[in-house]
Amino acid sequence: MGIEFNVIEVLKEAVFGSLKSVWSIAIIVFPLMIVMEFARKYKVMDVISAGLRPLTRFLGVQRSAAFPLAVGLIFGLAYGSGVIIQSAQEGEIDLRSLTLVSIFLACCHAVVEDTLLFVAVGANGWLLLGLRTLAAFIVTMLVSKSVKLAYEAQ
Amino acid sequence: MNVFMSTLRDGTMKGLKTTWTxxxxxxxxxxxxTILKYTPVIGWIAILFEPVMQLFGLPGEAAIAMVMGNLLNLYAGIGVMATLPLTMKQITIMAVMLSFSHSLLVETAVSKRVGVSIPMILSVRIGLAVISGILLNLTI
Incomplete structure (x- = not known):
C-alpha cells in the first residue's frame, strides 16, 4: 500500500511539475513568436540591420554582413546561417566577413528567446545577455586580428 | 488589416509549434x-560529477542538465534544471554556460555549413562555457 501511494505521489509531482515548467515557458514563447512574426512581416530587420552598422564596423566586416548578423542575433543560428549562405551565393559577402559573422553568431544567437527562457527559470537576464555579447565580441575580435595577419602575410 | 490578422495568426501558430516542441x-x-530522484541513480551521478561541477559552484546533478543541453537542446537542459533545487546564482551560472554551449550536434553542423571548422567552433563554445562558469562562481 505504502509503495503504491508513493508511486502516485511521485507521478503527480512529475506530471504537474513538468506541465508547470512548460507553462512558465509558453507564456514567454507565445507573445515572443507573435512579436517576431510582426518584425519579419513589417521588415523591422532592415531597420535593425541599419542600426547594426557601427557593430559591423567595429568587428571589421562588410556592411552587407549587417543583415545576416541581425537575423542571427534575433531569430537564431539556423535563420542567420540561411541568410549568410544566400548572401555568399549572391556574392554580397566576402570570405573574411563570412567567417567572422559565423563565429560571432556561433557564440551569440537567438538572444531574445534564449535569454527569456532562462529568465523564466530564474536566471539574471541582464548578466546573461551582457556576458554573452561581450564574449562574442572578444572572440570575434581575436579571430579578426589573426585573420588580418594571415591576409597581410600573403 | 488583412496582413495584420494573418501575421497574428502565423505568430500564434509558431508559438503553438514552439510550445509543442x-x-x-x-x-x-x-x-x-523526477522518478530518478527517488532512486539511488541520481545520487551516483551526483557523486561522480561533483568534483567537476564544484569548479562552477554547482551540485553534481547539474551535470545531467549540462549533458542534456549540450547533446540535445536548451529545452532539455532547462527541463532538468527545473527539477533541481538550485539557488539564483547557480541558475545564472548554468544559464550562462548553457547559452555559450548548447545543441552542439545540430548547431556545429549548421556552423560547419557556413565554413567554420568544427574543432574551432567546439573549442570556442566549450571554452567560453568553462571559463565563464569558473569566473562567475568566483565573482558573483
Whole structure:
C-alpha cells in the first residue's frame, strides 16, 4: 500500500511539475513568436540591420554582413546561417566577413528567446545577455586580428 | 488589416509549434528525472560529477542538465534544471554556460555549413562555457 501511494505521489509531482515548467515557458514563447512574426512581416530587420552598422564596423566586416548578423542575433543560428549562405551565393559577402559573422553568431544567437527562457527559470537576464555579447565580441575580435595577419602575410 | 490578422495568426501558430516542441522535450525529461530522484541513480551521478561541477559552484546533478543541453537542446537542459533545487546564482551560472554551449550536434553542423571548422567552433563554445562558469562562481 505504502509503495503504491508513493508511486502516485511521485507521478503527480512529475506530471504537474513538468506541465508547470512548460507553462512558465509558453507564456514567454507565445507573445515572443507573435512579436517576431510582426518584425519579419513589417521588415523591422532592415531597420535593425541599419542600426547594426557601427557593430559591423567595429568587428571589421562588410556592411552587407549587417543583415545576416541581425537575423542571427534575433531569430537564431539556423535563420542567420540561411541568410549568410544566400548572401555568399549572391556574392554580397566576402570570405573574411563570412567567417567572422559565423563565429560571432556561433557564440551569440537567438538572444531574445534564449535569454527569456532562462529568465523564466530564474536566471539574471541582464548578466546573461551582457556576458554573452561581450564574449562574442572578444572572440570575434581575436579571430579578426589573426585573420588580418594571415591576409597581410600573403 | 488583412496582413495584420494573418501575421497574428502565423505568430500564434509558431508559438503553438514552439510550445509543442519544447513540451515534447521538457515533459518526458522532467518526468524521468523526477522518478530518478527517488532512486539511488541520481545520487551516483551526483557523486561522480561533483568534483567537476564544484569548479562552477554547482551540485553534481547539474551535470545531467549540462549533458542534456549540450547533446540535445536548451529545452532539455532547462527541463532538468527545473527539477533541481538550485539557488539564483547557480541558475545564472548554468544559464550562462548553457547559452555559450548548447545543441552542439545540430548547431556545429549548421556552423560547419557556413565554413567554420568544427574543432574551432567546439573549442570556442566549450571554452567560453568553462571559463565563464569558473569566473562567475568566483565573482558573483
Amino acid at each position: 519544447l513540451a515534447k522535450v521538457i515533459v518526458p525529461i522532467y518526468i524521468i528525472i
